[in-house]
Amino acid sequence: AQKVTQAQTEISVVEKEDVTLDCVYETRDTTYYLFWYKQPPSGELVFLIRRNSFDEQNEISGRYSWNFQKSTSSFNFTITASQVVDSAVYFCALSEADQAGTALIFGKGTTLSVSS
Amino acid sequence: DAGVTQSPTHLIKTRGQQVTLRCSPKSGHDTVSWYQQALGQGPQFIFQYYEEEERQRGNFPDRFSGHQFPNYSSELNVNALLLGDSALYLCASSLIAGITDTQYFGPGTRLTVL
Numbered sequence: 001a002q003k004v005t006q007a008q009t010e011i012s013v014v015e016k017e018d019v020t021l022d023c024v025y026e027t028r029d030t031t032y033y034l035f036w037y038k039q040p041p042s043g044e045l046v047f048l049i050r051r052n053s054f055d056e057q058n059e060i061s062g063r064y065s066w067n068f069q070k071s072t073s074s075f076n077f078t079i080t081a082s083q084v085v086d087s088a089v090y091f092c093a094l095s096e097a098d099q100a101g102t103a104l105i106f107g108k109g110t111t112l113s114v115s116s
Numbered sequence: 117d118a119g120v121t122q123s124p125t126h127l128i129k130t131r132g133q134q135v136t137l138r139c140s141p142k143s144g145h146d147t148v149s150w151y152q153q154a155l156g157q158g159p160q161f162i163f164q165y166y167e168e169e170e171r172q173r174g175n176f177p178d179r180f181s182g183h184q185f186p187n188y189s190s191e192l193n194v195n196a197l198l199l200g201d202s203a204l205y206l207c208a209s210s211l212i213a214g215i216t217d218t219q220y221f222g223p224g225t226r227l228t229v230l
Contacts, residue, residue: 004158035218043204045159045221091158095217101172102210102217103149106158 002027004094006107013082014115020078021110023092027073029053031097034068034075035104039089051075082114118143120209120222128228129197137192137225141209147171148190149219150182151206159206165190166212194227202229 003026013019025034036048049059051068059066063083067076079086089111093104121140129135141148147166151159161174165184184190188209194201204226208219 033217037221042223043226044223045206045208047218047220050218093158099172101149101164101166102147102212102219103161103164103172103174104151104159104208104219105161108158 002029002094002096002105004092004105004107006090006092006110008110009108010111010113012113012115015083016081017114018078018080019082019112019114020076021090021092021112023075023077023107025073025075025092025094027094027096029096033095033097035093035095036066036075036077037091037093037106039091039109041088045091048077079112082112084114084116087112087114120207120220122205122207122222122225124225125223126226126228128230130230131197131199133197133229134193134195135197135227137194137205137207137227138189139192139207139209139222140189141207142220145209145211145220146188147210147212147217148184148188149208149210150190150192151208152176153204153206153224155203162192197229199229202227 005024032053034051037045063080089109093106149164150162153159163173168184179195204224206224207222210219
């Protein structure tokens with residue numbers, strides 16, 4: 001069965017600290033997609049990144065970077081030099097290719113609080 | 117480029133009533149998905165519509181039903197409301213025929229059942 005686990009419920013850091021959000025997933029499919037979304041207090045889920053199971057190349061985008069490792073079924077997200085505006089709930093999600101639709105299975109989220 | 121829009125923003129109903137939530141997809145998208153997000157939890161998939169048909173359904177009772185119109189907009193209907201239906205309802209749109217199928221979310225409808 002498909003499952004996404006975000007073991008960290010809450011993380012608090014001080015501005016300019018680096019922070020890594022962990023995500024572990026379970027799937028029987030060989031082709032799947034992984035996502036990270038950010039949910040600020042306003043409530044709208046904001047798409048951050050998508051990764052395909054056949055592309056393990058890690059990515060850096062500004063202060064954000066992602067580490068995808070199929071061997072450990074992990075898709076971790078790092079924010080470098082955190083800022084107060086990064087405070088939000090971050091969700092990791094999984095979508096399997098071998099199904100009728102493209103439903104996203106979300107983890108329970110990690111609440112990140114960045115203080116100045 | 118208009119994003120995903122949802123209406124209403126907030127809604128208060130009483131147990132046993134029925135509710136209809138509406139969603140307009142992002143311009144160019146043809147697929148709409150609905151999610152329920154209880155307080156402090158991750159979103160849970162309700163169903164997905166493509167070409168005016170339910171393409172995939174999550175583990176939700178038949179009280180939850182939907183519809184997609186020819187212009188790709190969608191409605192979510194919930195009958196016989198229960199207290200436990202209080203949640204943020206999120207709509208997401210995507211392009212099935214495209215190379216990527218990233219779902220983009222609307223601001224949500226906050227439903228409170230008293």
